[in-house]
Amino acid sequence: MDKKKKRLYMRAAILAVLAGLVIYALYTNVTKESRGALEAGDKAPDFVLTDLKGETHQLSDYEGKGVFLNFWGTWCEPCKEEMPHMEKLANEYEGQVEILAVNVGESDFQVNNFAKQYGLTFPIAIDSGKEVMDTYGVDPLPTTFMIKPDGTIDQIVIGGLIQEEQVRALFERVKPSS
Amino acid sequence: MGKVKCECGHVNPNGTILCESCGRALTEKAKQEKFVDMRYEGSARRSQTYNKTIIDKVWNFFSSVKVGIWIIVLLLVAASFGTILPQEFYIPSNMPAEMYYEDVYGQFGKIYYMIGFHDLYNSVWFSALVAALGVSLVIASLDRVVPLYRALKNQRVDRHESFMKKQRLFAEQEGTLQASEIEKIKVKLAKKRYKVRMENGALLAEKNRFTRWGPYVNHVGLIIFLLGALLRSVPGMYIDELLWIREGETLQVPGTDGAYYVKNNEFTLENYEEGEDPEVFDEAIDRVGTVAKNYQTDAILYRDENNELPGAEPELTEVQAKSIQVNQPMKFDQFAVYQTSFRQDEMKAMHFALTNKETGEEFGEIVVDLFDQQESYDLGSGYKVELRGYYPDFDGFSESGEPVSKSPLPNNPAFLFNMITPETPDGEMSFAQIRNTMEPLGETEYKMAFKNLETRDVSALTIRKDLTLPILAVGGIVFMIGVIQGSYWNHRRLWIREKEGRIYVAGHTNKNWHGLKREIHSVLNGTAIPEPEDRQKD
Numbered sequence: 001m002d003k004k005k006k007r008l009y010m011r012a013a014i015l016a017v018l019a020g021l022v023i024y025a026l027y028t029n030v031t032k033e034s035r036g037a038l039e040a041g042d043k044a045p046d047f048v049l050t051d052l053k054g055e056t057h058q059l060s061d062y063e064g065k066g067v068f069l070n071f072w073g074t075w076c077e078p079c080k081e082e083m084p085h086m087e088k089l090a091n092e093y094e095g096q097v098e099i100l101a102v103n104v105g106e107s108d109f110q111v112n113n114f115a116k117q118y119g120l121t122f123p124i125a126i127d128s129g130k131e132v133m134d135t136y137g138v139d140p141l142p143t144t145f146m147i148k149p150d151g152t153i154d155q156i157v158i159g160g161l162i163q164e165e166q167v168r169a170l171f172e173r174v175k176p177s178s
Numbered sequence: 179m180g181k182v183k184c185e186c187g188h189v190n191p192n193g194t195i196l197c198e199s200c201g202r203a204l205t206e207k208a209k210q211e212k213f214v215d216m217r218y219e220g221s222a223r224r225s226q227t228y229n230k231t232i233i234d235k236v237w238n239f240f241s242s243v244k245v246g247i248w249i250i251v252l253l254l255v256a257a258s259f260g261t262i263l264p265q266e267f268y269i270p271s272n273m274p275a276e277m278y279y280e281d282v283y284g285q286f287g288k289i290y291y292m293i294g295f296h297d298l299y300n301s302v303w304f305s306a307l308v309a310a311l312g313v314s315l316v317i318a319s320l321d322r323v324v325p326l327y328r329a330l331k332n333q334r335v336d337r338h339e340s341f342m343k344k345q346r347l348f349a350e351q352e353g354t355l356q357a358s359e360i361e362k363i364k365v366k367l368a369k370k371r372y373k374v375r376m377e378n379g380a381l382l383a384e385k386n387r388f389t390r391w392g393p394y395v396n397h398v399g400l401i402i403f404l405l406g407a408l409l410r411s412v413p414g415m416y417i418d419e420l421l422w423i424r425e426g427e428t429l430q431v432p433g434t435d436g437a438y439y440v441k442n443n444e445f446t447l448e449n450y451e452e453g454e455d456p457e458v459f460d461e462a463i464d465r466v467g468t469v470a471k472n473y474q475t476d477a478i479l480y481r482d483e484n485n486e487l488p489g490a491e492p493e494l495t496e497v498q499a500k501s502i503q504v505n506q507p508m509k510f511d512q513f514a515v516y517q518t519s520f521r522q523d524e525m526k527a528m529h530f531a532l533t534n535k536e537t538g539e540e541f542g543e544i545v546v547d548l549f550d551q552q553e554s555y556d557l558g559s560g561y562k563v564e565l566r567g568y569y570p571d572f573d574g575f576s577e578s579g580e581p582v583s584k585s586p587l588p589n590n591p592a593f594l595f596n597m598i599t600p601e602t603p604d605g606e607m608s609f610a611q612i613r614n615t616m617e618p619l620g621e622t623e624y625k626m627a628f629k630n631l632e633t634r635d636v637s638a639l640t641i642r643k644d645l646t647l648p649i650l651a652v653g654g655i656v657f658m659i660g661v662i663q664g665s666y667w668n669h670r671r672l673w674i675r676e677k678e679g680r681i682y683v684a685g686h687t688n689k690n691w692h693g694l695k696r697e698i699h700s701v702l703n704g705t706a707i708p709e710p711e712d713r714q715k716d
Contacts, residue, residue, distance in 0.1 A: 012233050018316060021408065022309040028411035029305050047489040058487070075571065075583040106586055109551035110568055129430050131488040 037137045040155055044069070044147045047132045049102065049125035052112060057100060057123055060151070066097035066174030067147040071133060073104050074114045076141045078160020083118045085167040090122040096175040102127050104141065149176040186338065191325070196220025198332040201341025213714070214344040216686055219333070221325035241321035246314040253307050260298035263290050267297075312404045319397045330387060336380035336675050339682050345673075347685035347695065347710035355379065355676045359705045363674075366701045372672070380675035390688065392664020399657030406649035417513070417643040424524065425634040428480070428494070433641050434513065439480040439494055445520055445635040448472040473517050475502045475637040479510055502639065512643045519638035525588045529630035530610060532563055532597055535623060541599065543629055548588040560600040563626070567594035572611065579618075581609070597624045670694050674707060683710045 038044075044067075048058040059067065070086065072079035083101075090099045099122040103111045106126065115124055127133050136145065144157040154174050161167045182190045188199035195208045198221065203209040214220060223241075239245055263283055266275045275296055279287035294301055342348060360381065364374050372383035410416040417433035423442040431438040448471040450459045462469050480494035500508040507514040527547045531540040542557035546565070554564040572592035573584040581592060591612070596605040606622035608615055615625045670687045683702075687694040695712060702709050 008231060008233060011237050014316070014320070015233060015236060018313045021405075022306075022313065025309055025408045025411065026302055026305055029300060030302060046487055048487045049489040050491070073586055075569075075586055077582075104586075107550050107568075109553060109565065112553075113567065125489075127489060129489075129492070131430060131436055134430075134432075135488040 038145070038153060038156065040153050042153050044145060044151055044153050045135050047135060049100075049127060049132060051123040051125045052108075052115065053123075055123065057125060059100075059147070062098055062100075062147075063151055064149050065095070065176060066093075066149055066171065067145075068097055068099045068170065068174075069136075069145040069147055070099065070101045070142060071104060071127075071136070071138045071144070072101060072142045074106055074110045078162070079142045080118070082142060082161040082167065083120060085161060085164040087118070087120055087122065088164065089167055089171050093171050093175060097171045099123070100125065102132055104133050104138070105130050144170070146170050146174050148174050186334075188332070188334075191222045191328075193222030194220065195222070196329075196341065197338070198329045199334045201333075201337040203340060203344070212344065213346055214341065216345075216688075218322060218326050219329035221329040223321055223325060237317060237321075240310075240314045240317040243318060246311070246318055249307060249311045249314055253311060256298070256304060256307060259295050263287060263296070265296060265299065269296075308404065308407075312401060315397050315401055315404075319394050323391070323394045326390065330390070333382075335375045335377035335382040335673075337382075337673055337684075339675075339677055342673055342675070342682045342684035345684035345686055345710075346691070346714050347698070347712055349683045349708040349710040351681050351708040352679060353676075353681050353706060354679065355674070355681060356706065359707065360674075363701050363705060363707070367672070370697060370701070372670075381673070383672040384670070386667040386669050389664055389667035390669050392660050392662075394660070395663055396657055396660025399653050399655070399660055401653075402656055403650055403653030406646045406653055409646045409649060410644075415645045417641065419641045420518065421639045421641060422521075422636055423475075423639060424526075424636045430482075431479075431513070431515070431641055433643065434511075436485045436488060436492075437482060438497070438510070438513075439482055439492060440515065440639070441478045441480070442637055443476040443478060445637040446472065446474040446476070447520065447522065447635075448474075473504050473520060475517055475639065476500075477502050477508060477515070477639070479508060479515075512645060514642050516640040516642065517637070518640040521636040521638075523633040524636050525591065525631060526634045527632040528591060528593075528612070528628065529632070530563075530593075530595075530626040531629050532557060532561060532599070533625055533627040535625050540627075545632075546593065548591055560598075560603075562598040564596040564598065564605065565593060566596050566607070569593070593626070594618075595626045597622070597626065599624060668693060670697065672698060672701075681707060683708055685710050 044059060046058065046060045048056055050056050059069075068086065068090075070082075072083075086099055086101070089097075101120070101122060101124045103124060103126045105128050108126065111124060111126055114120075136143075140158055142160055144161070146154040146157065148154045155170065157170065161170070182192060182194055182204050184190060184197035184200060184202055184204060186197060186200040186202065188197055190198050190204065195205050196202065196214055196219065197204055198219070201214075201220075203211075203214065208214060208220065263279065269275060269278050273281070276291055279291040279296060281287075283290065290296060298304055343350075360376075364381075367374050367383045370385070372385045374381060374383045419432035421429060421432055421440070423429050423440065425442050425445055428439050428441040430436050431440050449468045450463060450471050452460055452463050459469050476499075478499045479497045480492075481497050482492040483495060484490050484493040497510060498508065502508050502515060502517045504517050507516045509515075525548055527545050529543050529545050531543045533540050541561045544555040544557070544563050546552075546555075546568075548570065551565055551568050554562060556562050567581060569581045569583040569592040570588040570590075571583045571585040572590045573582050576582050581594065593610045595608045595610060597608055598605045602623060606624055607617065607619040608622060608624070608626045609618050610616075610626040610628060612628055612631070615627070617625075668687045668690045670693075671685065673682070673684045675682050685694055685698055691712060699709060
């Protein structure tokens with residue numbers, strides 16, 4: 001090959017490698033914050049939690065059904081607003097879409113008291129070590145993960161669901177097509 | 179543009195100034211100069227040659243030492259801006275950065291935050307500058323080391339006399355070289371560790387050529403160092419997490435994916451007592467009040483044997499117990515756990531006494547754990563207290579009259595108690611805080627009187643893992659090898675040749691000319707070969 005051409009290719013190759021490294025460095029730097037965060041379309045990480053009644057719930061057992069995975073705390077005002085809608089629709093969609101409400105590590109008393117006060121019958125579990133919360137990268141409360149029957153995340157909703165219709169629309173999206 | 183063929187027959191790359199082989203000047207400029215420029219042996223710096231395509235232009239930009247120095251200056255100036263105010267990473271976490279800077283540092287702080295200097299070292303433009311420095315290092319080095327290597331490898335023993343005449347150390351004289359003298363100086367040169375080559379009756383003695391690679395080895399070290407820094411952002415290579423852990427708590431060690439748990443048995447803060455070591459500490463104690471002696475967390479590390487799924491009940495087996503002190507981390511796997519910070523006297527439990535308001539008589543005391551409450555507390559003989567509500571961070575009442583907690587942290591705990599006594603079997607409601615009780619549902623005979631507060635300390639541990647350290651160490655070592663290699667030896671050469679009845683002698687070194695002169699003197703002393711003179715007086 002012509003030497004001049006060879007040199008050009010050589011330079012191009014070296015510059016390409018360097019550019020690749022630089023782009024990688026900048027990319028990882030920019031995405032450092034959001035790395036590992038779940039997105040719609042991802043597989044929902046499996047977990048196991050024990051609810052207030054002592055029953056264990058493993059996410060993978062729900063395959064074939066939609067899951068409304070809700071992270072909440074007793075002090076959180078919007079959580080209080082959406083709970084009644086959740087309670088109503090949990091009954092309506094029984095067997096199709098299951099609610100799993102994960103409290104972010106408060107005391108048994110607080111969670112039981114809350115459940116009693118709002119008359120909640122769907123499974124509520126306390127994530128005392130905040131392991132599930134960390135796995136799902138939950139920060140503001142409430143955060144809801146809508147999980148499709150195939151176990152992938154359909155949508156991540158941050159903030160309270162004030163209208164019953166909002167909750168219903170979410171349920172409709174993940175209910176198994178029969 | 180093509181190759182440059184020298185009169186001696188050697189074909190040089192385009193742009194060559196001095197023939198790689200015989201040393202003849204190839205450019206008009208070099209022919210007119212008094213001394214030849216030996217910095218890169220007159221070789222063709224590649225960037226100087228082609229400048230046509232965009233690739234060549236980028237290459238040429240980064241190969242310039244001038245550009246490289248500008249990048250370093252910019253980096254230094256930029257990095258210094260980040261030290262004016264504390265970086266975001268170090269400010270207290272109880273306040274958002276955008277408020278913190280304005281609150282604490284006023285208008286200047288606000289501007290500082292707006293420009294983005296609060297997180298300068300993670301900013302894209304700062305990373306880009308560091309990256310530009312890396313690219314400049316690679317390209318500038320390649321652009322010089324390749325031609326220099328070629329020139330030194332191809333150099334001939336019998337250099338053209340025009341090359342020798344333009345060396346700083348030079349002498350010429352009528353005469354012929356005697357074989358016996360040549361043999362004598364060869365021995366002397368060999369003793370001084372010169373490598374001597376003879377060709378066509380000419381002699382070249384050379385030593386320490388490797389020192390010329392010093393700067394490039396040094397650059398390789400720097401590049402390894404930068405690559406190590408780059409690897410920090412690769413998942414799993416670098417972990418730096420903070421864990422706030424209360425006394426008695428067992429928590430997952432962040433960064434270990436739930437494989438490890440740590441328990442804080444006790445946090446201790448010790449101060450120096452006055453008189454304990456009067457000469458060293460008394461003056462300081464007088465001045466500032468307290469001088470800390472020890473920050474310590476007595477920690478136990480556990481491995482979780484049931485870590486398949488998040489949320490699964492951990493099965494803990496003890497791995498090690500250690501008193502973590504400042505600079506005495508607990509180490510396991512590739513992790514180190516450091517004592518970082520603490521908060522003393524966080525509320526843990528509250529004591530209340532069921533008290534008859536009128537008589538002041540107490541019917542027993544209950545202890546409410548702020549992290550694990552009971553539904554009811556039986557005091558015996560018909561006295562019982564039921565907990566109806568717990569508001570860890572009480573913040574007034576909502577519109578519907580419900581008590582509101584603004585966070586899950588027990589900063590301002592409040593309780594709604596139902597007091598059952600033989601006289602009031604249906605119960606009376608009392609809303610109790612630390613120094614205050616209320617009767618939200620009407621006048622009561624009894625009250626829950628606050629008696630006592632249990633507190634505990636919270637310790638902050640830093641969990642760190644850094645797999646890039648060995649790479650940074652290698653980079654640093656290579657860097658130093660380069661510095662030493664380039665600094666402590668000199669590349670010295672001596673040329674001697676006879677042509678048409680004249681003897682030519684020339685010497686060159688990349689530094690320390692005095693040393694070379696002395697060496698040549700001791701070699702040539704007592705021979706008929708003239709000693710080269712230094713023609714550049716400094």
